[in-house]
Amino acid sequence: MTSRSDKASGRIGRPGRFWHDNGLGLGFGTAFLIVLVAQAFAGHADYNNQLLGDGMAQVGFGDYITSSDFGVDVMENWQSEYLQFFLYIFATVWLVQRGSPESKELHKAGRESDEDQMVGEHAREDSPSWAADRGWRQGAYARSLGLAMGLIFLLSWLAQSITGTAAYNEQQLRQLQAPTSWAEYLLSSDFWNRTLQNWQSELLAIGSMVILSIYLRQRGSPESKPVGAGHGDTGVEG
Amino acid sequence: MLPRWCGRVAAVVAVVMVSGCGAVSERRDAATAATERFEQALASGQYAEVCRALADVTRQEVEQSTGSPCEQGMSQEKVPDGGRVVHVDVYGRQVRAVLAEDTLFLSLFPAGWKVMAAGCTPQPEQPYQCEIKGG
Incomplete structure:
Protein backbone atom coordinates (compact mmCIF):
# COMPACT_ATOMS: atom_id res chain seq x y z
CA MET A 1 0.00 0.00 0.00
CA THR A 2 1.22 3.49 -0.76
CA SER A 3 1.97 5.49 2.35
CA ARG A 4 1.57 9.21 2.67
CA SER A 5 5.30 9.64 3.16
CA ASP A 6 5.91 7.86 -0.15
CA LYS A 7 3.59 10.28 -1.89
CA ALA A 8 5.11 13.24 -0.15
CA SER A 9 8.61 12.23 -1.14
CA GLY A 10 7.47 12.00 -4.76
CA ARG A 11 8.48 8.36 -5.17
CA ILE A 12 5.35 7.26 -6.95
CA GLY A 13 5.29 7.78 -10.68
CA ARG A 14 8.89 8.80 -11.02
CA PRO A 15 10.50 7.03 -13.95
CA GLY A 16 13.09 4.49 -12.89
CA ARG A 17 11.59 4.01 -9.47
CA PHE A 18 9.14 1.33 -10.56
CA TRP A 19 11.59 -1.53 -9.96
CA HIS A 20 12.64 -0.10 -6.61
CA ASP A 21 9.12 0.51 -5.38
CA ASN A 22 7.88 -2.93 -6.44
CA GLY A 23 10.98 -4.94 -5.68
CA LEU A 24 9.34 -7.32 -3.24
CA GLY A 25 6.50 -8.35 -5.55
CA LEU A 26 8.69 -8.46 -8.64
CA GLY A 27 11.51 -10.28 -6.88
CA PHE A 28 9.34 -13.02 -5.47
CA GLY A 29 7.26 -13.24 -8.66
CA THR A 30 10.39 -13.76 -10.74
CA ALA A 31 11.89 -16.20 -8.24
CA PHE A 32 8.61 -18.15 -8.26
CA LEU A 33 8.71 -18.54 -12.05
CA ILE A 34 12.38 -19.55 -12.05
CA VAL A 35 11.84 -22.16 -9.34
CA LEU A 36 8.67 -23.47 -11.01
CA VAL A 37 10.61 -24.01 -14.24
CA ALA A 38 13.43 -25.65 -12.28
CA GLN A 39 10.90 -27.93 -10.59
CA ALA A 40 9.51 -28.83 -14.02
CA PHE A 41 12.97 -29.84 -15.28
CA ALA A 42 13.77 -31.87 -12.16
CA GLY A 43 10.32 -33.47 -12.13
CA HIS A 44 10.60 -34.32 -15.83
CA ALA A 45 13.91 -36.12 -15.28
CA ASP A 46 12.55 -37.99 -12.25
CA TYR A 47 9.36 -38.99 -14.08
CA ASN A 48 11.32 -40.31 -17.05
CA ASN A 49 13.57 -42.31 -14.74
CA GLN A 50 10.48 -44.03 -13.33
CA LEU A 51 9.13 -44.75 -16.82
CA LEU A 52 12.48 -46.11 -17.91
CA GLY A 53 12.50 -48.45 -14.91
CA ASP A 54 9.07 -49.75 -15.91
CA GLY A 55 10.12 -50.31 -19.55
CA MET A 56 7.83 -47.55 -20.81
CA ALA A 57 8.42 -44.74 -23.27
CA GLN A 58 9.89 -41.54 -21.89
CA VAL A 59 7.92 -38.34 -22.34
CA GLY A 60 8.90 -34.94 -23.70
CA PHE A 61 9.05 -31.82 -21.56
CA GLY A 62 5.80 -30.46 -22.98
CA ASP A 63 3.97 -33.69 -22.24
CA TYR A 64 5.32 -33.70 -18.69
CA ILE A 65 4.30 -30.16 -17.75
CA THR A 66 0.76 -30.86 -18.96
CA MET B 1 -17.43 -5.48 -13.25
CA LEU B 2 -14.59 -7.97 -13.51
CA PRO B 3 -11.30 -6.84 -14.99
CA ARG B 4 -10.67 -7.80 -18.62
CA TRP B 5 -7.86 -10.20 -17.66
CA CYS B 6 -10.37 -12.39 -15.78
CA GLY B 7 -12.15 -13.07 -19.06
CA ARG B 8 -8.86 -13.93 -20.76
CA VAL B 9 -7.86 -16.31 -17.97
CA ALA B 10 -11.30 -17.98 -18.11
CA ALA B 11 -10.94 -18.35 -21.88
CA VAL B 12 -7.49 -19.93 -21.55
CA VAL B 13 -8.77 -22.32 -18.84
CA ALA B 14 -11.74 -23.27 -21.05
CA VAL B 15 -9.49 -23.94 -24.05
CA VAL B 16 -7.11 -26.06 -21.93
CA MET B 17 -10.01 -28.06 -20.46
CA VAL B 18 -11.65 -28.66 -23.84
CA SER B 19 -8.35 -29.65 -25.48
CA GLY B 20 -7.58 -31.90 -22.49
CA CYS B 21 -10.91 -33.70 -22.84
CA GLY B 22 -10.33 -34.00 -26.58
CA ALA B 23 -6.91 -35.51 -25.99
CA VAL B 24 -8.33 -38.12 -23.60
CA SER B 25 -11.05 -39.01 -26.08
CA GLU B 26 -8.49 -39.42 -28.88
CA ARG B 27 -6.31 -41.59 -26.66
CA ARG B 28 -9.27 -43.75 -25.67
CA ASP B 29 -10.20 -44.30 -29.33
CA ALA B 30 -6.61 -45.11 -30.32
CA ALA B 31 -6.14 -47.48 -27.35
CA THR B 32 -9.45 -49.21 -28.12
CA ALA B 33 -8.37 -49.70 -31.74
CA ALA B 34 -4.99 -51.13 -30.61
CA THR B 35 -6.79 -53.49 -28.23
CA GLU B 36 -9.11 -54.70 -30.98
CA ARG B 37 -6.20 -55.25 -33.39
CA PHE B 38 -4.41 -57.31 -30.73
CA GLU B 39 -7.50 -59.40 -30.04
CA GLN B 40 -8.23 -60.00 -33.72
CA ALA B 41 -4.64 -61.10 -34.35
CA LEU B 42 -4.73 -63.38 -31.30
CA ALA B 43 -8.07 -64.93 -32.30
CA SER B 44 -6.90 -65.60 -35.85
CA GLY B 45 -3.50 -66.94 -34.79
CA GLN B 46 -1.53 -64.18 -36.50
CA TYR B 47 1.24 -64.24 -33.93
CA ALA B 48 3.58 -61.97 -35.88
CA GLU B 49 0.89 -59.31 -35.63
CA VAL B 50 0.35 -60.15 -31.97
CA CYS B 51 4.04 -59.64 -31.25
CA ARG B 52 4.06 -56.32 -33.10
CA ALA B 53 1.27 -55.17 -30.79
CA LEU B 54 3.32 -55.96 -27.68
CA ALA B 55 5.60 -53.49 -25.89
CA ASP B 56 9.31 -54.33 -26.25
CA VAL B 57 9.62 -55.23 -22.59
CA THR B 58 6.62 -57.59 -22.80
CA ARG B 59 7.87 -59.23 -25.99
CA GLN B 60 11.25 -59.82 -24.35
CA GLU B 61 9.54 -61.31 -21.31
CA VAL B 62 7.54 -63.72 -23.52
CA GLU B 63 10.73 -64.80 -25.30
CA GLN B 64 12.56 -65.23 -22.02
CA SER B 65 9.81 -67.15 -20.23
CA THR B 66 9.09 -69.51 -23.15
CA GLY B 67 12.66 -69.78 -24.41
CA SER B 68 11.34 -69.26 -27.95
CA PRO B 69 11.00 -66.43 -30.44
CA CYS B 70 7.99 -64.23 -29.68
CA GLU B 71 5.69 -65.65 -32.36
CA GLN B 72 6.28 -69.21 -31.22
CA GLY B 73 6.18 -68.18 -27.58
CA MET B 74 2.83 -66.44 -27.96
CA SER B 75 1.32 -69.58 -29.46
CA GLN B 76 2.22 -71.35 -26.20
CA GLU B 77 0.92 -68.64 -23.86
CA LYS B 78 -2.57 -69.05 -22.44
CA VAL B 79 -3.94 -65.63 -23.22
CA PRO B 80 -7.72 -66.02 -23.58
CA ASP B 81 -9.84 -64.71 -26.40
CA GLY B 82 -10.93 -61.45 -24.79
CA GLY B 83 -14.03 -60.75 -26.84
CA ARG B 84 -15.52 -57.28 -27.18
CA VAL B 85 -14.13 -54.21 -25.44
CA VAL B 86 -16.40 -53.36 -22.52
CA HIS B 87 -14.63 -50.45 -20.90
CA VAL B 88 -11.41 -48.47 -21.33
CA ASP B 89 -9.75 -46.43 -18.56
CA VAL B 90 -7.28 -43.81 -19.78
CA TYR B 91 -4.93 -42.06 -17.36
CA GLY B 92 -2.12 -40.12 -18.97
CA ARG B 93 -0.18 -42.57 -21.11
CA GLN B 94 -1.56 -45.72 -19.49
CA VAL B 95 -4.71 -47.67 -20.28
CA ARG B 96 -6.68 -50.53 -18.80
CA ALA B 97 -8.91 -52.17 -21.38
CA VAL B 98 -11.59 -54.36 -19.82
CA LEU B 99 -12.89 -56.93 -22.30
CA ALA B 100 -15.75 -59.39 -21.97
CA GLU B 101 -13.34 -62.23 -21.12
CA ASP B 102 -10.01 -60.57 -20.40
CA THR B 103 -8.27 -57.40 -19.22
CA LEU B 104 -5.34 -55.75 -21.01
CA PHE B 105 -2.94 -53.03 -19.92
CA LEU B 106 -1.48 -50.76 -22.59
CA SER B 107 1.07 -47.97 -22.61
CA LEU B 108 1.68 -45.21 -25.14
CA PHE B 109 4.93 -45.40 -27.11
CA PRO B 110 6.18 -43.29 -30.05
CA ALA B 111 4.83 -46.03 -32.38
CA GLY B 112 1.41 -45.95 -30.69
CA TRP B 113 -0.35 -47.96 -28.00
CA LYS B 114 1.36 -51.23 -27.12
CA VAL B 115 0.17 -54.07 -24.91
CA MET B 116 2.08 -54.21 -21.62
CA ALA B 117 0.09 -57.09 -20.14
CA ALA B 118 -2.69 -59.46 -21.26
CA GLY B 119 -4.59 -62.41 -19.88
CA CYS B 120 -5.05 -60.47 -16.64
CA THR B 121 -7.42 -61.41 -13.85
CA PRO B 122 -8.06 -59.16 -10.85
CA GLN B 123 -6.75 -60.13 -7.41
CA PRO B 124 -8.24 -58.63 -4.25
CA GLU B 125 -6.00 -55.80 -2.93
CA GLN B 126 -3.21 -56.86 -5.28
CA PRO B 127 -2.04 -56.27 -8.85
CA TYR B 128 -3.75 -58.21 -11.62
CA GLN B 129 -2.41 -61.70 -12.27
CA CYS B 130 -1.39 -61.69 -15.95
CA GLU B 131 -0.46 -64.47 -18.37
CA ILE B 132 2.00 -62.17 -20.13
CA LYS B 133 3.44 -58.93 -18.83
CA GLY B 134 6.51 -56.76 -19.23
CA GLY B 135 9.06 -55.84 -16.60
Whole structure:
Protein backbone atom coordinates (compact mmCIF):
# COMPACT_ATOMS: atom_id res chain seq x y z
CA MET A 1 0.00 0.00 0.00
CA THR A 2 1.22 3.49 -0.76
CA SER A 3 1.97 5.49 2.35
CA ARG A 4 1.57 9.21 2.67
CA SER A 5 5.30 9.64 3.16
CA ASP A 6 5.91 7.86 -0.15
CA LYS A 7 3.59 10.28 -1.89
CA ALA A 8 5.11 13.24 -0.15
CA SER A 9 8.61 12.23 -1.14
CA GLY A 10 7.47 12.00 -4.76
CA ARG A 11 8.48 8.36 -5.17
CA ILE A 12 5.35 7.26 -6.95
CA GLY A 13 5.29 7.78 -10.68
CA ARG A 14 8.89 8.80 -11.02
CA PRO A 15 10.50 7.03 -13.95
CA GLY A 16 13.09 4.49 -12.89
CA ARG A 17 11.59 4.01 -9.47
CA PHE A 18 9.14 1.33 -10.56
CA TRP A 19 11.59 -1.53 -9.96
CA HIS A 20 12.64 -0.10 -6.61
CA ASP A 21 9.12 0.51 -5.38
CA ASN A 22 7.88 -2.93 -6.44
CA GLY A 23 10.98 -4.94 -5.68
CA LEU A 24 9.34 -7.32 -3.24
CA GLY A 25 6.50 -8.35 -5.55
CA LEU A 26 8.69 -8.46 -8.64
CA GLY A 27 11.51 -10.28 -6.88
CA PHE A 28 9.34 -13.02 -5.47
CA GLY A 29 7.26 -13.24 -8.66
CA THR A 30 10.39 -13.76 -10.74
CA ALA A 31 11.89 -16.20 -8.24
CA PHE A 32 8.61 -18.15 -8.26
CA LEU A 33 8.71 -18.54 -12.05
CA ILE A 34 12.38 -19.55 -12.05
CA VAL A 35 11.84 -22.16 -9.34
CA LEU A 36 8.67 -23.47 -11.01
CA VAL A 37 10.61 -24.01 -14.24
CA ALA A 38 13.43 -25.65 -12.28
CA GLN A 39 10.90 -27.93 -10.59
CA ALA A 40 9.51 -28.83 -14.02
CA PHE A 41 12.97 -29.84 -15.28
CA ALA A 42 13.77 -31.87 -12.16
CA GLY A 43 10.32 -33.47 -12.13
CA HIS A 44 10.60 -34.32 -15.83
CA ALA A 45 13.91 -36.12 -15.28
CA ASP A 46 12.55 -37.99 -12.25
CA TYR A 47 9.36 -38.99 -14.08
CA ASN A 48 11.32 -40.31 -17.05
CA ASN A 49 13.57 -42.31 -14.74
CA GLN A 50 10.48 -44.03 -13.33
CA LEU A 51 9.13 -44.75 -16.82
CA LEU A 52 12.48 -46.11 -17.91
CA GLY A 53 12.50 -48.45 -14.91
CA ASP A 54 9.07 -49.75 -15.91
CA GLY A 55 10.12 -50.31 -19.55
CA MET A 56 7.83 -47.55 -20.81
CA ALA A 57 8.42 -44.74 -23.27
CA GLN A 58 9.89 -41.54 -21.89
CA VAL A 59 7.92 -38.34 -22.34
CA GLY A 60 8.90 -34.94 -23.70
CA PHE A 61 9.05 -31.82 -21.56
CA GLY A 62 5.80 -30.46 -22.98
CA ASP A 63 3.97 -33.69 -22.24
CA TYR A 64 5.32 -33.70 -18.69
CA ILE A 65 4.30 -30.16 -17.75
CA THR A 66 0.76 -30.86 -18.96
CA SER A 67 0.64 -34.17 -17.08
CA SER A 68 -1.26 -34.92 -13.90
CA ASP A 69 2.02 -35.93 -12.28
CA PHE A 70 3.41 -32.39 -12.58
CA GLY A 71 0.00 -30.93 -11.76
CA VAL A 72 -0.39 -32.72 -8.45
CA ASP A 73 3.16 -31.91 -7.38
CA VAL A 74 2.49 -28.20 -7.97
CA MET A 75 -1.01 -28.14 -6.53
CA GLU A 76 -0.22 -29.95 -3.30
CA ASN A 77 2.29 -27.24 -2.46
CA TRP A 78 0.10 -24.35 -3.56
CA GLN A 79 -2.87 -25.44 -1.46
CA SER A 80 -0.78 -25.70 1.69
CA GLU A 81 0.81 -22.29 1.19
CA TYR A 82 -2.57 -20.63 0.75
CA LEU A 83 -3.96 -22.56 3.71
CA GLN A 84 -1.04 -21.26 5.74
CA PHE A 85 -1.85 -17.63 4.92
CA PHE A 86 -5.60 -18.17 5.25
CA LEU A 87 -5.18 -19.61 8.75
CA TYR A 88 -2.62 -17.02 9.74
CA ILE A 89 -4.76 -14.11 8.57
CA PHE A 90 -7.80 -15.34 10.51
CA ALA A 91 -5.96 -16.72 13.56
CA THR A 92 -4.07 -13.47 14.15
CA VAL A 93 -7.37 -11.61 14.46
CA TRP A 94 -8.07 -13.45 17.70
CA LEU A 95 -4.84 -15.08 18.86
CA VAL A 96 -1.93 -13.00 20.12
CA GLN A 97 1.61 -13.87 21.17
CA ARG A 98 3.44 -11.81 23.76
CA GLY A 99 6.71 -10.49 22.37
CA SER A 100 6.12 -11.48 18.75
CA PRO A 101 6.15 -8.95 15.91
CA GLU A 102 3.82 -11.36 14.10
CA SER A 103 1.16 -10.61 16.71
CA LYS A 104 -0.71 -7.42 17.31
CA GLU A 105 -0.68 -5.84 20.74
CA LEU A 106 -2.22 -8.07 23.39
CA HIS A 107 -5.21 -5.81 24.16
CA LYS A 108 -6.20 -5.63 20.47
CA ALA A 109 -7.33 -9.25 20.12
CA GLY A 110 -10.51 -9.37 18.04
CA ARG A 111 -11.87 -7.43 15.10
CA GLU A 112 -11.07 -4.02 16.67
CA SER A 113 -13.16 -0.86 16.54
CA ASP A 114 -14.37 0.90 13.40
CA GLU A 115 -12.15 3.80 14.35
CA ASP A 116 -9.05 1.59 14.55
CA GLN A 117 -9.95 -0.04 11.26
CA MET A 118 -10.87 3.25 9.54
CA VAL A 119 -14.21 2.02 8.23
CA GLY A 120 -17.64 3.63 7.86
CA GLU A 121 -17.64 7.16 9.21
CA HIS A 122 -13.98 6.76 10.23
CA ALA A 123 -12.83 6.11 6.67
CA ARG A 124 -10.16 8.48 5.42
CA GLU A 125 -10.11 10.36 2.18
CA ASP A 126 -7.76 7.80 0.65
CA SER A 127 -9.54 4.73 2.09
CA PRO A 128 -10.89 2.22 -0.46
CA SER A 129 -14.49 3.16 -1.31
CA TRP A 130 -15.88 -0.14 0.04
CA ALA A 131 -14.29 0.61 3.45
CA ALA A 132 -16.44 3.75 3.71
CA ASP A 133 -19.60 1.80 2.81
CA ARG A 134 -21.85 0.82 5.73
CA GLY A 135 -23.48 -2.21 4.11
CA TRP A 136 -22.38 -5.57 2.75
CA ARG A 137 -19.54 -4.05 0.75
CA GLN A 138 -17.71 -3.08 3.92
CA GLY A 139 -18.36 -6.53 5.43
CA ALA A 140 -17.05 -8.26 2.33
CA TYR A 141 -14.07 -5.96 1.91
CA ALA A 142 -13.19 -6.32 5.60
CA ARG A 143 -12.77 -10.07 5.02
CA SER A 144 -11.53 -10.01 1.43
CA LEU A 145 -7.90 -10.92 2.10
CA GLY A 146 -8.70 -13.98 4.18
CA LEU A 147 -11.53 -15.03 1.88
CA ALA A 148 -9.31 -14.72 -1.20
CA MET A 149 -6.63 -16.86 0.43
CA GLY A 150 -9.26 -19.35 1.59
CA LEU A 151 -10.83 -19.54 -1.86
CA ILE A 152 -7.48 -20.07 -3.59
CA PHE A 153 -6.68 -22.74 -0.97
CA LEU A 154 -9.93 -24.60 -1.68
CA LEU A 155 -9.52 -24.36 -5.45
CA SER A 156 -5.92 -25.54 -5.39
CA TRP A 157 -6.83 -28.36 -2.96
CA LEU A 158 -9.62 -29.38 -5.34
CA ALA A 159 -7.14 -29.25 -8.22
CA GLN A 160 -4.74 -31.39 -6.15
CA SER A 161 -7.47 -33.99 -5.63
CA ILE A 162 -8.32 -34.10 -9.36
CA THR A 163 -4.74 -34.17 -10.68
CA GLY A 164 -3.84 -36.51 -7.80
CA THR A 165 -6.55 -38.97 -8.84
CA ALA A 166 -5.24 -39.01 -12.41
CA ALA A 167 -1.58 -39.31 -11.36
CA TYR A 168 -2.39 -42.02 -8.82
CA ASN A 169 -4.42 -43.97 -11.37
CA GLU A 170 -1.68 -43.66 -13.97
CA GLN A 171 0.69 -45.22 -11.48
CA GLN A 172 -1.90 -47.87 -10.58
CA LEU A 173 -2.15 -48.88 -14.24
CA ARG A 174 1.63 -48.96 -14.59
CA GLN A 175 1.63 -51.43 -11.71
CA LEU A 176 -1.21 -53.48 -13.23
CA GLN A 177 -3.69 -52.38 -10.60
CA ALA A 178 -7.24 -51.11 -10.95
CA PRO A 179 -7.84 -47.35 -11.01
CA THR A 180 -9.91 -45.65 -8.31
CA SER A 181 -12.64 -43.04 -8.47
CA TRP A 182 -12.19 -39.44 -7.30
CA ALA A 183 -14.33 -40.14 -4.22
CA GLU A 184 -12.20 -43.17 -3.33
CA TYR A 185 -9.04 -41.17 -3.88
CA LEU A 186 -10.24 -38.54 -1.37
CA LEU A 187 -10.10 -41.25 1.29
CA SER A 188 -6.81 -42.71 0.11
CA SER A 189 -3.50 -42.63 1.94
CA ASP A 190 -1.86 -41.04 -1.13
CA PHE A 191 -4.14 -37.99 -0.97
CA TRP A 192 -3.80 -37.50 2.77
CA ASN A 193 -0.08 -38.20 2.82
CA ARG A 194 0.47 -35.52 0.16
CA THR A 195 -1.85 -33.14 2.01
CA LEU A 196 -0.70 -33.61 5.59
CA GLN A 197 3.02 -33.60 4.87
CA ASN A 198 2.57 -30.12 3.44
CA TRP A 199 0.26 -28.88 6.18
CA GLN A 200 2.58 -29.91 8.99
CA SER A 201 5.53 -28.10 7.43
CA GLU A 202 3.52 -24.91 6.96
CA LEU A 203 2.27 -24.97 10.54
CA LEU A 204 5.79 -25.60 11.80
CA ALA A 205 7.08 -22.63 9.78
CA ILE A 206 4.39 -20.31 11.19
CA GLY A 207 4.92 -21.48 14.76
CA SER A 208 8.69 -21.13 14.44
CA MET A 209 8.40 -17.63 13.05
CA VAL A 210 6.04 -16.53 15.82
CA ILE A 211 8.29 -17.83 18.59
CA LEU A 212 11.76 -17.18 17.15
CA SER A 213 10.88 -13.59 16.31
CA ILE A 214 10.30 -12.93 20.02
CA TYR A 215 13.99 -13.44 20.79
CA LEU A 216 15.83 -13.08 17.48
CA ARG A 217 16.18 -10.02 15.24
CA GLN A 218 16.83 -9.20 11.59
CA ARG A 219 17.92 -5.62 11.25
CA GLY A 220 15.87 -3.73 8.67
CA SER A 221 13.24 -6.42 8.14
CA PRO A 222 9.61 -5.53 8.83
CA GLU A 223 9.14 -9.16 9.82
CA SER A 224 11.40 -8.57 12.83
CA LYS A 225 11.28 -6.23 15.75
CA PRO A 226 13.93 -3.50 15.82
CA VAL A 227 17.21 -4.97 17.01
CA GLY A 228 17.06 -3.07 20.26
CA ALA A 229 13.42 -3.86 21.06
CA GLY A 230 12.76 -5.79 24.24
CA HIS A 231 11.71 -9.44 24.14
CA GLY A 232 8.40 -8.48 25.70
CA ASP A 233 7.54 -5.86 23.09
CA THR A 234 4.55 -7.08 21.09
CA GLY A 235 3.22 -5.96 17.73
CA VAL A 236 6.32 -3.89 16.98
CA GLU A 237 7.79 -4.16 13.50
CA GLY A 238 11.27 -3.03 12.54
CA MET B 1 -17.43 -5.48 -13.25
CA LEU B 2 -14.59 -7.97 -13.51
CA PRO B 3 -11.30 -6.84 -14.99
CA ARG B 4 -10.67 -7.80 -18.62
CA TRP B 5 -7.86 -10.20 -17.66
CA CYS B 6 -10.37 -12.39 -15.78
CA GLY B 7 -12.15 -13.07 -19.06
CA ARG B 8 -8.86 -13.93 -20.76
CA VAL B 9 -7.86 -16.31 -17.97
CA ALA B 10 -11.30 -17.98 -18.11
CA ALA B 11 -10.94 -18.35 -21.88
CA VAL B 12 -7.49 -19.93 -21.55
CA VAL B 13 -8.77 -22.32 -18.84
CA ALA B 14 -11.74 -23.27 -21.05
CA VAL B 15 -9.49 -23.94 -24.05
CA VAL B 16 -7.11 -26.06 -21.93
CA MET B 17 -10.01 -28.06 -20.46
CA VAL B 18 -11.65 -28.66 -23.84
CA SER B 19 -8.35 -29.65 -25.48
CA GLY B 20 -7.58 -31.90 -22.49
CA CYS B 21 -10.91 -33.70 -22.84
CA GLY B 22 -10.33 -34.00 -26.58
CA ALA B 23 -6.91 -35.51 -25.99
CA VAL B 24 -8.33 -38.12 -23.60
CA SER B 25 -11.05 -39.01 -26.08
CA GLU B 26 -8.49 -39.42 -28.88
CA ARG B 27 -6.31 -41.59 -26.66
CA ARG B 28 -9.27 -43.75 -25.67
CA ASP B 29 -10.20 -44.30 -29.33
CA ALA B 30 -6.61 -45.11 -30.32
CA ALA B 31 -6.14 -47.48 -27.35
CA THR B 32 -9.45 -49.21 -28.12
CA ALA B 33 -8.37 -49.70 -31.74
CA ALA B 34 -4.99 -51.13 -30.61
CA THR B 35 -6.79 -53.49 -28.23
CA GLU B 36 -9.11 -54.70 -30.98
CA ARG B 37 -6.20 -55.25 -33.39
CA PHE B 38 -4.41 -57.31 -30.73
CA GLU B 39 -7.50 -59.40 -30.04
CA GLN B 40 -8.23 -60.00 -33.72
CA ALA B 41 -4.64 -61.10 -34.35
CA LEU B 42 -4.73 -63.38 -31.30
CA ALA B 43 -8.07 -64.93 -32.30
CA SER B 44 -6.90 -65.60 -35.85
CA GLY B 45 -3.50 -66.94 -34.79
CA GLN B 46 -1.53 -64.18 -36.50
CA TYR B 47 1.24 -64.24 -33.93
CA ALA B 48 3.58 -61.97 -35.88
CA GLU B 49 0.89 -59.31 -35.63
CA VAL B 50 0.35 -60.15 -31.97
CA CYS B 51 4.04 -59.64 -31.25
CA ARG B 52 4.06 -56.32 -33.10
CA ALA B 53 1.27 -55.17 -30.79
CA LEU B 54 3.32 -55.96 -27.68
CA ALA B 55 5.60 -53.49 -25.89
CA ASP B 56 9.31 -54.33 -26.25
CA VAL B 57 9.62 -55.23 -22.59
CA THR B 58 6.62 -57.59 -22.80
CA ARG B 59 7.87 -59.23 -25.99
CA GLN B 60 11.25 -59.82 -24.35
CA GLU B 61 9.54 -61.31 -21.31
CA VAL B 62 7.54 -63.72 -23.52
CA GLU B 63 10.73 -64.80 -25.30
CA GLN B 64 12.56 -65.23 -22.02
CA SER B 65 9.81 -67.15 -20.23
CA THR B 66 9.09 -69.51 -23.15
CA GLY B 67 12.66 -69.78 -24.41
CA SER B 68 11.34 -69.26 -27.95
CA PRO B 69 11.00 -66.43 -30.44
CA CYS B 70 7.99 -64.23 -29.68
CA GLU B 71 5.69 -65.65 -32.36
CA GLN B 72 6.28 -69.21 -31.22
CA GLY B 73 6.18 -68.18 -27.58
CA MET B 74 2.83 -66.44 -27.96
CA SER B 75 1.32 -69.58 -29.46
CA GLN B 76 2.22 -71.35 -26.20
CA GLU B 77 0.92 -68.64 -23.86
CA LYS B 78 -2.57 -69.05 -22.44
CA VAL B 79 -3.94 -65.63 -23.22
CA PRO B 80 -7.72 -66.02 -23.58
CA ASP B 81 -9.84 -64.71 -26.40
CA GLY B 82 -10.93 -61.45 -24.79
CA GLY B 83 -14.03 -60.75 -26.84
CA ARG B 84 -15.52 -57.28 -27.18
CA VAL B 85 -14.13 -54.21 -25.44
CA VAL B 86 -16.40 -53.36 -22.52
CA HIS B 87 -14.63 -50.45 -20.90
CA VAL B 88 -11.41 -48.47 -21.33
CA ASP B 89 -9.75 -46.43 -18.56
CA VAL B 90 -7.28 -43.81 -19.78
CA TYR B 91 -4.93 -42.06 -17.36
CA GLY B 92 -2.12 -40.12 -18.97
CA ARG B 93 -0.18 -42.57 -21.11
CA GLN B 94 -1.56 -45.72 -19.49
CA VAL B 95 -4.71 -47.67 -20.28
CA ARG B 96 -6.68 -50.53 -18.80
CA ALA B 97 -8.91 -52.17 -21.38
CA VAL B 98 -11.59 -54.36 -19.82
CA LEU B 99 -12.89 -56.93 -22.30
CA ALA B 100 -15.75 -59.39 -21.97
CA GLU B 101 -13.34 -62.23 -21.12
CA ASP B 102 -10.01 -60.57 -20.40
CA THR B 103 -8.27 -57.40 -19.22
CA LEU B 104 -5.34 -55.75 -21.01
CA PHE B 105 -2.94 -53.03 -19.92
CA LEU B 106 -1.48 -50.76 -22.59
CA SER B 107 1.07 -47.97 -22.61
CA LEU B 108 1.68 -45.21 -25.14
CA PHE B 109 4.93 -45.40 -27.11
CA PRO B 110 6.18 -43.29 -30.05
CA ALA B 111 4.83 -46.03 -32.38
CA GLY B 112 1.41 -45.95 -30.69
CA TRP B 113 -0.35 -47.96 -28.00
CA LYS B 114 1.36 -51.23 -27.12
CA VAL B 115 0.17 -54.07 -24.91
CA MET B 116 2.08 -54.21 -21.62
CA ALA B 117 0.09 -57.09 -20.14
CA ALA B 118 -2.69 -59.46 -21.26
CA GLY B 119 -4.59 -62.41 -19.88
CA CYS B 120 -5.05 -60.47 -16.64
CA THR B 121 -7.42 -61.41 -13.85
CA PRO B 122 -8.06 -59.16 -10.85
CA GLN B 123 -6.75 -60.13 -7.41
CA PRO B 124 -8.24 -58.63 -4.25
CA GLU B 125 -6.00 -55.80 -2.93
CA GLN B 126 -3.21 -56.86 -5.28
CA PRO B 127 -2.04 -56.27 -8.85
CA TYR B 128 -3.75 -58.21 -11.62
CA GLN B 129 -2.41 -61.70 -12.27
CA CYS B 130 -1.39 -61.69 -15.95
CA GLU B 131 -0.46 -64.47 -18.37
CA ILE B 132 2.00 -62.17 -20.13
CA LYS B 133 3.44 -58.93 -18.83
CA GLY B 134 6.51 -56.76 -19.23
CA GLY B 135 9.06 -55.84 -16.60
